[in-house]
Amino acid sequence: MDQLILAAECDVANEVICAPADVKTLFEAHGVWFSIGSFDFTRTSFLMFLAAFIVLGILYYGLRNQDLVPTKFQASVQSLMELVRDGIARDIIGPEGVKYVPYLMSVFLLVLVGNMFEITPLINFPITSRMALPAFISIVTWFIFVIVGFRTNGFGYLMAIAWPKSVPLALRWLVGLIELVSVFLIRPLTLAVRLFANLVAGHLMLVLLLGSGVIFVASIGEIGAKAGIGVIWFAFGLLIFAFELVVAVLQAYIITLLSAVYIEHSLHPSH
Amino acid sequence: MEGNIEILKGAIALMGYGLAAVGPGIGIGIVAGNAITAMARQPEMAGTVRATMFLGIAFTEALALIGFVLFFIA
8 A cells, every 4th residue: 555655645744745736846836926017026037137146246256357367266257258259259150259259158157057056055946947048048049140140141141041052953942941941940949949958857857856865765654664765866866966067067058159150150151 | 449548648748759869869979979080080179079069969969859848748
């Protein structure tokens, strides 16, 4: 009978082993804090504002009053600036990429701080796992590369994408069609979904592994010695915790790199 | 016979994701393998090759992640 204890009806006295209603409760578990009209302010909204202020703080305190010999914090922000400006903007876009460094830096730091929230001890919730943030970053990147494309190439931008001269004439219409759909629809979609799905998967795994580890150990009263399996789940959860650190930094780097690649493709559409 | 395929909806979605993960798995292996070969042949280009490898991995991994998200939608 004790095998069915987790599938049985939930009694309120033993709430530690109640199954969540559905997946959504793992992502919006805390209620609405207050409402302004029809806009609900939840813990997620507060964390998004917190991430924005942390990014502003990093950039402001790291880049003002440059000493001749920089302090450790200034040196690390400078090396971050070098990564985005030289490694991403200049290497991918070329010399005129410096114009886009403010945007790329903002995206990189916001996504990095947002992803890092998944592994900071008291927060444990990545704000980029709510589709609003990746979707908005992707929409802004889309507007930037479309507007840049039309501004530098005029109407020839659409023709350079839909009628690629480097393809044999018989296939030009097909490749052009694929390129049109890919550049204007698939790219922003995958840019958002890549970040979103990575973070959702990470958060879900951490919640399930670490949470079920705690639940198993906490229900040692009902199931006795079998609660030891909770320790295994918790240990595996700690391994995934370390992996999520790599995923957080990697996804921030990749979204910035891909934004730069799309902008470069708009500036020089015929490769 | 009163079958009800609605019960299997979650299992079919899970199988769909499993099938969708095969292609990107092979693709990422090919990208990373070729990147390692390139870095071994010409060590001074390792930085550029590494950056391009991440780019290729991001493109192929997006398809696997679209499958993962569709599992939750279905």
